[in-house]
Amino acid sequence: MKSINIGLLGFGTVGTGVVKILQQNSGVIEKRLGAKLNLKWIADLDVERDRGVKVDKNILTKDASKVLNDPEVNIVIELIGGYEPAKSFILQALKNKKHVVTANKALLAKNGSEIFETASKNNVDIGFEASVGGGIPIIRAIKEGFTANNIQSVYGIVNGTCNYILSKMSDEGRPFNEVLKEAQALGFAEANPSLDIDGIDSAHKVTILASLCFGVRVDFDKVYTEGISRITPIDINFAREFGYRIKLLAITKRSGNEIEVRVHPTMTREDNPISKVNGVLNAIEIIGDAVGENMLIGRGAGDMPTGSAVVGDVIEISRNILNGGVNRVSPLSFLSKYIEDAKIKSISNIVSEYYIRFSVLDKPGVLSKISGILGNNSISISSVIQKGRGEKGGVPLVVMTHSAKEKDIQKALSEIDKLDVVLDKSVLIRVENGERG
């Protein structure tokens, strides 16, 4: 039986999952591939630590160049993460005509174009299924399963940490900071949680999704990104009263000749399937012009789910090597000559429905002042709730709007927040009813 040689860079959580899958599932993999996957090298700065998986000591090395320069290595798996040295290693592997599999969403979000172009120029494949949605095969679904469609929009819960925190806050009525601390103690959130809770990890992933769906280069710095740290149980409860849940959504959609690419807490209708995806699970809804709505749900992180995506890419590339199919599908599935810079709509130009919570003095005339300013800015109200009576610290007044321009909303809020009857900065959450209306 033929062998495909693999070099692994990075023996951390996902690297260990990859090794376990290659060992445990070698039988089924060989039956599907008709060849053996031979792990020839594992490079990591720490080659002493027990990873809970047995490997031949002779394949461990601290020196990545042994992997990158070994002429027998066919596929390099990069699981180091971050920008450097991961980027240099990937580029060197591609230039050495090695196929590459990576889970590195941060790197692909910022330097994807350079990496994909280098792969195409060197006539080698690059797999990055594990970069979005962990074990969910969303990249392959977009590149191949939905390839007949003009994709219209994508709505994703692509960060398990945020989904876990928001689900707990919603189920138990507890504040953000308390749930975050508990999640850190249980190992569900990083000691430095910023990448997750500030929405940056989701922004990396939606950048990759937008490039794939629309065949464009996306400037990561233009992706509007807002995290979940300002979400409170008060807003979660009001959302529920209006029939909504709050999720951190990564959204990309066509909007005229522009595309929207944004990440922010979003109110989604409780009967929308995405509202029911709780805990650490991820979910990605794709809407195509021919196929309509589709949703994939699964584990977005962890050694085995992410390892499943990595090894899936290794198998696909091995099939291409064995059957002369390298570069059968281009990295973004669009041919590189058609890939253009994305025209990204700025957040102030989007149109959405909005939830706005004002903290106001409870006295006559306040609602009419606020609704007057909203009206003067062309914002139409769909519902209002006011709770409490005569409390010193003010009472919440919640307004749901019909579709409005974000720039009108922002202008109205800056006027309203200056009123002497308004006690605190107002809270705004975008409402997404998707294509369901």
Ligand code: HSE
């Ligand atoms: N930190 C991510 C999450 C997983 O919480 O979902 C890795 O992409």
